[in-house]
Amino acid sequence: MGGYIVRRLLSLIPVLFVVAIVVFSIIHVTPGDPAAILLGEEATKADIDELRSKLGLDRPIYEQFGIWLLGLLSGNLGESIFLDKPVTEAFFERLAPTLSLAIIAQVIGVFLALFLGITAVKRRGTIVDQSVMGFSMLGISIPSFLLGSLLVMLFSVKLRWLPVAGYQPLSEGLWQHIKYLLLPGTVLGIIQAALITRMTRSSILDVMSGNFIKTAKAKGVKEKTIVYTHALRVAFIPILTVIGESFGGLVTGAAVIETLFNIPGVGQLIVNSISRRDYSVIQGSVLLVTVAYVFVNLIVDLLYGLVDPRVRLSKK
Amino acid sequence: MMRKHTKLVLMMILAFLLLAGCASGGEGKQSTQASSTTGETPVQQTSAEGKTGGALNIGYPTQPVTLDAHVSSNTAVKDISREIYEQLVTLDKDAQVIPLLAESYEISDDKLSYTFHLRQGVKFHNGKELQAEDVVASLNRWIKLSSHGKANFVGAEAKETDPYTVVLQLKTPFLLTLQLLADPIPAAAIYPKEVVDEADDKGIKSFIGTGPFQLEEWKQDQYIHLKKYDDYSARTEPSDGAGGKKEALVDDLYFRFVTDESTRLAGITSGEYDIALNISVDNEQQIADNPDLQTFLSPGGMIGYFYNSNDGLFKNVKLRQAVNAIQNVDDILTSAFRDPQFYVKTSSLVLPEYPNWYSEAGKESYSQANADKAKQLLQEAGYNGEEIKIFTTRDYVDQYNVAVVLQQELESIGVKVKLDVYDWPTLQEKLGTGTGWDIYPMSYAFRPTFYQYAFWGGGAGLLKSEKLSDLLQGIRTSDSVEAARPLIDELQQFVWTEVPFSQIGHTKQVTALSKNISGFQNILGPIFWNTTNNK
Numbered sequence: 095m096g097g098y099i100v101r102r103l104l105s106l107i108p109v110l111f112v113v114a115i116v117v118f119s120i121i122h123v124t125p126g127d128p129a130a131i132l133l134g135e136e137a138t139k140a141d142i143d144e145l146r147s148k149l150g151l152d153r154p155i156y157e158q159f160g161i162w163l164l165g166l167l168s169g170n171l172g173e174s175i176f177l178d179k180p181v182t183e184a185f186f187e188r189l190a191p192t193l194s195l196a197i198i199a200q201v202i203g204v205f206l207a208l209f210l211g212i213t214a215v216k217r218r219g220t221i222v223d224q225s226v227m228g229f230s231m232l233g234i235s236i237p238s239f240l241l242g243s244l245l246v247m248l249f250s251v252k253l254r255w256l257p258v259a260g261y262q263p264l265s266e267g268l269w270q271h272i273k274y275l276l277l278p279g280t281v282l283g284i285i286q287a288a289l290i291t292r293m294t295r296s297s298i299l300d301v302m303s304g305n306f307i308k309t310a311k312a313k314g315v316k317e318k319t320i321v322y323t324h325a326l327r328v329a330f331i332p333i334l335t336v337i338g339e340s341f342g343g344l345v346t347g348a349a350v351i352e353t354l355f356n357i358p359g360v361g362q363l364i365v366n367s368i369s370r371r372d373y374s375v376i377q378g379s380v381l382l383v384t385v386a387y388v389f390v391n392l393i394v395d396l397l398y399g400l401v402d403p404r405v406r407l408s409k410k
Numbered sequence: 411m412m413r414k415h416t417k418l419v420l421m422m423i424l425a426f427l428l429l430a431g432c433a434s435g436g437e438g439k440q441s442t443q444a445s446s447t448t449g450e451t452p453v454q455q456t457s458a459e460g461k462t463g464g465a466l467n468i469g470y471p472t473q474p475v476t477l478d479a480h481v482s483s484n485t486a487v488k489d490i491s492r493e494i495y496e497q498l499v500t501l502d503k504d505a506q507v508i509p510l511l512a513e514s515y516e517i518s519d520d521k522l523s524y525t526f527h528l529r530q531g532v533k534f535h536n537g538k539e540l541q542a543e544d545v546v547a548s549l550n551r552w553i554k555l556s557s558h559g560k561a562n563f564v565g566a567e568a569k570e571t572d573p574y575t576v577v578l579q580l581k582t583p584f585l586l587t588l589q590l591l592a593d594p595i596p597a598a599a600i601y602p603k604e605v606v607d608e609a610d611d612k613g614i615k616s617f618i619g620t621g622p623f624q625l626e627e628w629k630q631d632q633y634i635h636l637k638k639y640d641d642y643s644a645r646t647e648p649s650d651g652a653g654g655k656k657e658a659l660v661d662d663l664y665f666r667f668v669t670d671e672s673t674r675l676a677g678i679t680s681g682e683y684d685i686a687l688n689i690s691v692d693n694e695q696q697i698a699d700n701p702d703l704q705t706f707l708s709p710g711g712m713i714g715y716f717y718n719s720n721d722g723l724f725k726n727v728k729l730r731q732a733v734n735a736i737q738n739v740d741d742i743l744t745s746a747f748r749d750p751q752f753y754v755k756t757s758s759l760v761l762p763e764y765p766n767w768y769s770e771a772g773k774e775s776y777s778q779a780n781a782d783k784a785k786q787l788l789q790e791a792g793y794n795g796e797e798i799k800i801f802t803t804r805d806y807v808d809q810y811n812v813a814v815v816l817q818q819e820l821e822s823i824g825v826k827v828k829l830d831v832y833d834w835p836t837l838q839e840k841l842g843t844g845t846g847w848d849i850y851p852m853s854y855a856f857r858p859t860f861y862q863y864a865f866w867g868g869g870a871g872l873l874k875s876e877k878l879s880d881l882l883q884g885i886r887t888s889d890s891v892e893a894a895r896p897l898i899d900e901l902q903q904f905v906w907t908e909v910p911f912s913q914i915g916h917t918k919q920v921t922a923l924s925k926n927i928s929g930f931q932n933i934l935g936p937i938f939w940n941t942t943n944n945k
Contacts, residue, residue, distance in 0.1 A: 126835020130842075132475050134483030136595070136854065137557060138868030139842050148611045176475060177630050178612065184630075239670075246676045258677040259668055261632065356668050358632045366631050370475065371835055 102392050109388065110381060117380045118162065121373055122155055128175045128371045149175065162377065171381070172374030174367075181378035185360065191261055192359035194271065195352070196344050198279030203286025204337065210287065211294025212321060215302065226291060233288020238347050242281045242354045249277060259356040278355040282347050286340055293336040297329040304328075330401050338394030345383055464943045465662035466927075469674035469686035473631055473667040478613035479599040480552045483864065485855060488595045489687075489935045490665055492652075493636055494535075495599035495619030498526050498545065498576075499592040501933060503651035505764055505858030507588040510645070510653050511540065511600055511620065521583035521889065528574045532643040534602050535624040542570040547606040549578060549598060556596040561867050562586070562886070585888045586861055593862060594652070594934050595855065622658040622939045636663040649940050651931075656939040659929065663938055678703060678922045684943055686922040687936060690807060691752040697922045704925055707751065708932030709761060710917035712863070713808065713853040715816060718871035719910055721845045723796055730909035731775075732787035733849065736819045739777035742914050746811035754916040759860035759902060761916055766891045767859045771899040772906025776913070781823050788825070797826045801847040805834040809851045812914060816849070841870035853917060856934065860901075861885055865911070873910035 129145035130137060146152045150161075165172055171181035214226040250258040256277050262270040301307065302325055310320050349361035356362075360379060367375040474486035479495055500510040509515060512526040532540040549568035553559035559566075565581035580587065591598045605614050617625045620643070623636035638658035647654040666683065668674045675693055678686040679700060689697060697703045715733070717724045724730055739755060747753040757776030760767040798820065802813035810831065817827045830847070832840060841850055850870070854863050865872055866882060881901040888894035905911070923930055926945040931937050 124836065125839035126833070127839065130838050131484075131835060132482060133557075134475070134487065134596070135485065136483035136864030136868070138561075138864070139870075140868075141557060141560065142842070145611075175612070243672050243676075246673070250682075251676050251680045254680055258680050258682050259673045260666065260682075354670050354673060356632065356666065356670075356673065358629070362631060366473070369833075369835070 099392065099396075102388075102395075106385065106388050110384060113381060113384050114163070114166065114377070115159075117377050118159055121371075121376055122158070124371075126371050127151055128373065131370050132175070162374070166381075171378035174372055174375045176367075176370055176372050177375070181374050182382075184363065184375055185379050185382050188358055188360045188363045190263065191275075191357050192348055192352070192361060194264070195275050195279055195282065195348060195357060195359060196341075198272070198275050199282035199286055199344060199347075200337070202280055202283025203290060203340075206283060206287035207290035207294050207333075208326075210291045211298060212326070214291070214295045215298045215321065216317075218299070226295070230288040230291040233284055233291075236285075238281055238285055238350050239354050241284060242278065242351060245277050245281060259354070261355075261357045274355075275357070278351045278357060281351055282344060285347055286344065289340045289343065290333060290336050294329070294333050297332045298325050301325045301329045327401065331398060334394055334397060334401060338391050341387065341390045341394075345387065461942055461944045462659050463661050464945060465664060466660050466685060466938060466941065466943055467664045467666060467683045468938070469668045469677045469683035470665040471667075471669060471671070471674070471688040474634075476613050477617045477625070477628070477634075478609070479597040480548075480556050481596065481613055483557055483595050485595075485935070488597065490634055490636075491599065491617075491619075492594050492597060492621070492935070493623040493663065493938055494617060494621045494625055495597065495601065496621050497592060497598050497600065498528075498549075499588055500653040501592050501651050501858070502653055503933065505651070505934075507592045508650065508653045510592075511545075515588075522580045524578040524580070524587060525571070526576045526578070528576065529643070529645075530574055532620050533641045534620055535618045535639055536602060537641070538602055540600065540620055541573045542576045543573075543603045544606075545576045545600055546570050547603040548600045549576070551601075551606050551609070552596075552598045556598070557864065557867075558590045558593065558596060558598075562590060583887050583889075585886055585891070585894060586859060589859055590862070593857075622656050623663055626662075631667060633667060634665045636665075637661065652933040652937060658939055659942045660938075675922070678924065681924065684924045684927055684945070685930065685936075685938075687919075689920040689922050691748045691918075691920060694752070694920050697920075702925050704923045704927075706921040706923050706930060706932065707918045708921065708936075709754075709856040710919035711853040711855045712759060712913060712916050713746075713812065713851065714911045714913040715812070715849050716852050716865070716869055716871060716911040717873075717909065718844070718848050719873035720871055722848060723793075723798065724848050724871075726791045727908060728787050728791035729793060730912075732784045732791060732793070733816075733820065734775060734906075734909050734912045735778045735780050735787055736784035736823055737777060737816070737912060737914070738779035738819065739914055741779075741819075742812050742815045745815045746808045747917065752918045752920070754918070756915060757902075757906065757913065759863070759905070759913065760858065761856070764858045767861075767898060769899050769902035771903040775906040775909075784823050788823070793825070795824075795826055797828050798848045799846070800827060800829050801832065801837060801840060801850045802829065803832055803834050803837045805837075806853065808917060809853060812851045816851070844871060847871075851914075856916065858934075860898075869911075873908060875908065875910075878904060878908075878910070 127146065129149060129151060130142045133141055133145060162172060174181055174184050177184050210226045210229065214223045217223050246258055249256045257274055261274050264271045298321070307320060307324060310324055345361065348359060349365050352359040352362035353365050360383065364376060364379050367379065470486070472486045474490050475484050476482055476487060477491050477494070479487060479491040496511050498510060498512040499507050502508045511529060511532060513529045515524060515526045517524055526545070528540065528542060528545065534540060546568045553563045553566055562584055566578060568576055568578045571577055599619060601614060602618055605616055605618055608615050622639055622642045624639045626637040627635040638661045642658065644655050644657055645653070649655045668677065671690060671693065674683065674686040675689065675696060677683040694705055697705045717730050719725060719730065743753045743755060754761060756762065757773040758768050758770060762768050800813050800817060802810050804810045813829060817829050820827045841847065854865060857863055861882070881897055881904060884897045885894045885901065888897065919932070921932065921936060926943055927941060928944065929941045
């Protein structure tokens with residue numbers, strides 16, 4: 095088990111290296127640069143060139159990459175041009191809102207998906223089943239900003255129950271914190287649920303045709319017990335995989351949703367940094383998100399063992 | 411039954427917390443907020459004249475890139491920093507220069523020395539009294555770093571005569587000296603000397619001015635919170651434009667950065683924001699139909715098609731004249747701005763409200779909508795079906811809309827057009843190379859004198875012409891606006907004859923206000939002093 099974790103972590107290194115090169119290249123071939131943005135809409139080319147040279151942006155690309163890579167090896171992700179602080183500090187400041195949002199979204203998503211998936215199984219072939227499948231198709235295809243706008247129109251503008259946008263840290267109180275994250279969390283949660291529902295339904299249906307379920311039925315075990323205790327446990331492994339994989343969607347979804355709801359999370363940081371061409375922040379944040387993504391997948395893999403003792407991670 | 415289910419959810423939560431753990435206690439770095447006031451500020455007492463106190467929550471479209479007013483021509487920098495800093499002089503409602511931090515000023519007969527007598531007892535937000543050394547340090551930095559300074563004040567220097575007198579010594583006479591010192595973009599803001607001394611290449615480190623509001627907190631990418639400055643030294647004259655008596659009538663200003671317009675609209679509709687800026691004309695109807703809101707219109711900017719006059723096909727003036735001849739300004743403006751209340755149809759670079767610089771010279775070449783003439787000019791230009799590239803961005807919808815109309819107009823007379831759409835930073839870079847494109851629509855923030863438009867010095871592809879330089883130079887060195895008048899008309903005529911660009915008209919900026927807001931003004935941008943929230 096320990097060896098497995100170490101191996102997984104070591105495999106991170108080449109992944110990060112490739113990500114570093116790709117991100118650096120993409121950013122630097124994209125036109126536009128921080129100097130022009132810093133000086134404003136009406137700056138002249140001469141002024142921009144002067145600032146570029148002050149910021150070291152006129153050096154050859156390979157030299158800039160070398161400098162950044164050397165910093166990287168010593169654990170220094172560089173300084174943000176606009177935020178006037180180290181990239182790591184900027185990133186970790188933004189982690190709390192994103193984590194809260196991800197947790198709320200994942201909780202809403204998993205509960206909704208399990209409820210809908212199980213309901214669809216119980217009412218298989220009925221209109222309810224069809225509706226659940228319809229919902230998950232809709233959820234997968236609806237753009238998150240559209241869903242977000244619709245929920246804002248309903249809950250913030252019409253009913254005035256929840257704020258339109260913004261963020262309050264946990265230090266302002268749990269309810270304040272959740273109040274601001276409920277709408278964006280619901281948007282992401284619905285999209286997550288759409289992804290997980292189908293897998294829940296098909297996975298449980300698969301298991302329900304198994305012999306041990308037939309035996310349980312023959313023994314007169316209540317259907318509720320069969321579904322929740324026997325079937326769900328076995329069916330959960332593929333569901334867990336989808337949950338793990340959908341984390342990636344959660345990160346990208348968060349970028350859109352945080353921007354729409356003005357939540358100062360990692361997603362918004364990356365989006366804003368791209369629009370202001372804050373190179374070091376984009377590079378550093380994408381690397382750190384990659385690390386987080388690998389970690390979450392690792393944790394999901396470790397959870398398999400807890401859900402299903404037959405999984406022997408050490409054999410992998 | 412549900413026990414395992416719950417266990418699993420707990421596992422998921424644990425997984426995320428582990429992730430937080432690998433973030434080495436980053437959460438602890440979350441700075442605590444000074445106060446929580448999202449629409450929940452307790453309202454204070456009502457005075458006889460109206461309510462004071464409370465807060466203004468402003469849904470603002472972009473975060474400023476810096477709060478160093480000297481270095482950037484970014485609109486957000488201007489709008490927020492002018493609440494914090496002040497200048498020696500400012501503009502009244504007719505865009506005439508009036509003193510602000512200066513008590514008075516004199517200009518020498520040779521127009522080379524501007525002597526400013528400072529008001530006494532004016533305090534910076536750090537409690538220090540404003541004196542000549544602060545003005546000298548700030549002005550000299552502005553001359554060195556700002557686009558205005560670099561373009562117009564080379565060799566000029568501010569010097570202290572006594573603690574309350576500063577002389578700005580110019581190398582050559584410059585008609586617009588005071589106008590530029592009063593211009594909010596890039597503002598000749600007066601900082602304390604020590605702030606100037608500690609500044610580095612990236613700008614100043616502390617944001618201290620003499621304005622009615624002081625910086626309380628800047629939460630990156632979320633909001634900037636300004637607080638009423640209790641020791642603000644107001645002038646005694648009645649309020650006039652950006653000058654006269656300025657008073658912070660609310661205790662707190664929150665500029666909340668909301669890039670998404672639909673969110674700004676939702677926020678002003680639900681009452682979370684008291685003011686929402688940059689509302690598109692398409693959404694204005696929503697504001698007008700809502701009894702709790704009011705629409706505020708103000709000059710936005712001039713918008714025009716700029717040609718690549720130095721490279722490629724459009725070096726040929728006939729081709730520029732051809733494109734100019736086909737333009738039907740009514741069609742273009744209506745398509746981009748829907749309704750005449752949202753634009754001003756004029757051939758003049760400056761709005762009629764500013765008669766000193768308003769000029770109708772060359773107006774017969776404006777909005778000709780003459781297809782035959784355009785075809786004739788195309789023929790004379792030797793146009794042979796080459797592809798004309800229009801570059802634009804969707805980041806500024808009005809620019810994109812007018813680009814599409816021009817494309818259709820040109821195609822209607824058989825011109826082959828390719829429309830390339832980029833994001834704003836990419837567009838800036840591509841235009842900056844000076845090659846590979848032919849036309850781009852662009853709007854420039856409204857200025858009360860056309861001399862202040864940045865495109866003369868730095869517009870991509872702008873015609874390099876000795877005559878143009880001479881005209882601008884002639885205007886700069888004129889003794890007075892009256893003396894410059896013939897040159898002003900001549901330059902306006904030159905624009906319509908040589909067509910370095912085709913002006914389409916002037917836009918209006920739409921701001922949405924809650925019905926509770928009174929006293930709000932827009933003088934080259936929104937100003938929030940003398941603004942009351944009666945909520």
